[in-house]
Amino acid sequence: MFFIDTIELTGLGNRHYLAGGPRTAVAVDPPRDIDQVLAAAARRGVRITHVMETHLHNDYVTGGLELARVTGAAYLVPAGAHVSFARVPVADGDAVTVDSGLELRAVATPGHTPHHLSYVLRERERPVAVFTGGALLIGTVGRPDLVEPRLTERLARAQYASAHRLAAELPDATSVLPTHGFGSFCSSAETEGDTTTIGKEKATNAVLTRDVDSFVAGLLAGLDDVPAYYAHMGPANAAGPAPVDLTPPAVADAGEIAARLAAGEWVVDLRGRIAFAEGHVAGSFNFEADGKLATYLAWLIPWGKPVTLLAESPEQLASAQRELVRVGIDRPAAAATGKPERWVAEGASLASFPRSTFAGLAERGTDGVVVLDVRRDSERAGGHIAGSVHIPVHEVRQRLGEVPAGTVWVHCAGGARAAIAASLLDAAGRDVVAVDDGFDAAADAGLTVVTG
Structure with missing residues (x-):
C-alpha cells in the first residue's frame, strides 16, 4: 500500500507532495517552510528518506536543501541543474526505492526548464502516479519562457515532446500530480479542475490534442508578464537557501x-x-x-x-x-x-478613500473621471471599458505619471488588485475610488465594454 499527501499553498498556487509506504517516504518539491512537510510525515509515522526536486523553481524558494539536512534524507536534484551545494544528481531512468515494492523513476521532461524531470511512482512496477512539476499540468503546461528568452520556442517544443512522452509511456489511469497550475504564474494558462489522469489529459489538454506547430504558436501567443521577483528565485535555489526564521519581528510604534x-x-x-x-x-x-x-x-x-x-x-x-x-x-x-x-501619532488622522461598484461608476458617469484598468494584457483583450486607461497593477507605481489628472476610478477583475493599485495612488496623493466588483458587472451596469 502507498499514500500520497498533498500540501497545498494556495497563496502561490502550488502543490507539494509527500509520498510513501508504511515506513518511509519521499518529499517532492517541498516549500521553504518545511515544518508542514515534517508534520505530514509525523502524522503518517514515516521517515523521509529522499527529497526530490523536479527542477530549479522560478516562483518560490525551495525548502529541499534544509529538509534534507534536517531529516538526513538524500537530496535528489536534476543532474542538468547547476547548483552550489552537494546533492545527488538525477538523470533520465534513475530510480530510487521509496518503501517495499514502491519506487520512483525519473523521466526527462524538459520544457519548463531545460533540466526538468518528472518522477513516476510505481507500485510493484505498476505506474500509479507521476509528479510532473512544471511539465504536464491540469489542462495546460508550464511556461517555457522563464529561463532565457532565446530558448523560449525551443523549450516550448521540448514541452510538447515531454508531454507526449509521458502520455505514451504511462497508462491512462496514472494520476498526474503537478507542482504548478493552481494559480501560479509558472503555468502557461488558467487550469480547470482539481485532479486529473494521463487519460483525461490525452482527451482535453491542447499539448496532447493539437499538432506541435499550432500548440507552440498558441502557447507563445498566450504568455503574459512574468513576476519581477522570479528573477531572484532561480539563483536563490541554485545557491542553496538558508533556513527560515519565523520568529516575530521587532515591534514598531x-x-x-x-x-x-x-x-x-x-x-x-x-x-x-x-x-x-x-x-x-x-x-x-x-x-x-x-x-x-x-x-x-x-x-x-x-x-x-x-x-x-x-x-x-x-x-x-x-x-x-x-x-x-x-x-x-x-x-x-x-x-x-x-x-x-x-x-499614527496621537491626534493624527487616518487616511481613507471611497469604494464603489461598476453600477456606482455607471451612475456617476465616466465623463470627467479617469477609469484605470489594472488587469493584465490578456484580460483586457477580452473586453474593457471604453475610454479607460490601462496600466497593469505591477506597473502602476512606476507609471504614476501616466495616469491622467482627475479622480481615478480603479478596477481589476474582482477587486483585489484594484485595492492594491488604489493604495498606491492614494499614497501618491491622488484622489481615488476603488471599484470592488467583478468585471462581468460592468456591462450589466450599462457601461460600454469593447474588445480588442
Missing part, C-alpha cells in the same frame, strides 16, 4: 512607522481592503493577507527594500511572514498589530 515611511521604506497594511479604505496610515500600501500576498508584494516591491508589516492580529502577521519567506522576503524590518489608530 507610531513614531517608527512614520520614520520608516519618511525614509522611503515600504509599510504594508495586511488588513482586508474594506478596512484599509475606511482608515489607514497615510503612505502605506494595502496587500491583503488573505489574497495573493506573496506574489503581488514580491512582484511590486523593489527587491531588498525594507518592509514593515501592519496586521490586525499576531496570527495574521505570522501567516504573512510564512507566505513571504516562501518568496525570499525573509525578515520584516518591523511590525505592528492591532487597530490603525495605534499606528
